[in-house]
Amino acid sequence: LPVVHTYEELSQLDGILQSxxxxxxxxxxxxxxxxxxxxxxxxxxxxLDNERLxxxxxxxxxxxxxxxxxxxxxxxxxxxYLLLDRPIGFTLDDVEEYAExxxxxxxxIKEWLPGKELFSFEDFCCFVRExxxxxxxxxxxxxxxxxxxxxxxxxxxxxxxxxxxRI
Numbered sequence: 589l590p591v592v593h594t595y596e597e598l599s600q601l602d603g604i605l606q607s608x609x610x611x612x613x614x615x616x617x618x619x620x621x622x623x624x625x626x627x628x629x630x631x632x633x634x635x636l637d638n639e640r641l642x643x644x645x646x647x648x649x650x651x652x653x654x655x656x657x658x659x660x661x662x663x664x665x666x667x668x669y670l671l672l673d674r675p676i677g678f679t680l681d682d683v684e685e686y687a688e689x690x691x692x693x694x695x696x697i698k699e700w701l702p703g704k705e706l707f708s709f710e711d712f713c714c715f716v717r718e719x720x721x722x723x724x725x726x727x728x729x730x731x732x733x734x735x736x737x738x739x740x741x742x743x744x745x746x747x748x749x750x751x752x753x754r755i
Contacts, residue, residue, distance in 0.1 A: 589614070590661060590679035591712045598633070604713055605632035608720025613655070615641075615648060657719040659706070666702065670734050671741055675724050676703030677715040702726070702733040 592598055605612050609632075616637045641648065652658065652665065657675040660666045666676055678701045694700045704726050706712045718725055734741060740748070 591681045591706055591709050593709070597709050601709075601713060601716070602631040602633055604716050604720075608716070610656075610716065610720055612659075612716075613651065615651070657715075658703075659712070659715070662697070667737055670702050670730060671738060673727075673730065673734070673741075675715075675719055675726065676701075676730065677706045677712070678703050679706045679712070681707055700733065702730040702737075 589598075592601060601612070604610075611632050611634060614633065614635045616635065618638050636651075648665065649668065652669050653672070655669075655674070657677065658666060658669045659677045659679065660669075661679050661682075666678070669676060680698075680701075698705065704711070704715050704718070706715055717723075
């Protein structure tokens with residue numbers, strides 16, 4: 589898992605989650621091998637993969653709509669989540685490796701990440717604590733990037749589509 593490298597860290601994280609009554613839902617990437625992660629579930633940590641979501645007939649955006657915060661890597665899910673104006677944390681422990689292997693659309697990806705940068709386990713825990721305490725340390729950056737990434741943020745996009753299609 590990004591920034592969480594040992595079962596001891598996982599246990600420590602679970603303790604923090606429990607102290608704030610937070611449930612961490614880990615949604616695995618479709619190509620991520622769950623066997624390599626092992627059994628990380630327990631306490632306040634739940635692991636979901638595409639198969640489980642399909643069995644439950646749940647789309648990932650349905651879950652995102654109920655989440656108090658999002659922790660992501662470089663996924664486009666964060667751009668969608670930005671519309672909710674809730675805290676986002678980005679795991680960046682592999683940012684240099686990712687830049688060299690796949691690359692980014694933007695020259696400096698960090699300028700385009702509307703949330704807290706999480707390079708280490710300590711950063712991750714700090715973000716969880718902030719969410720638990722209602723602290724939003726990156727709200728201004730998120731709001732500024734939301735204006736650049738989304739033309740509308742008023743919840744009326746479906747109406748605009750219906751009108752444009754004259755339905």
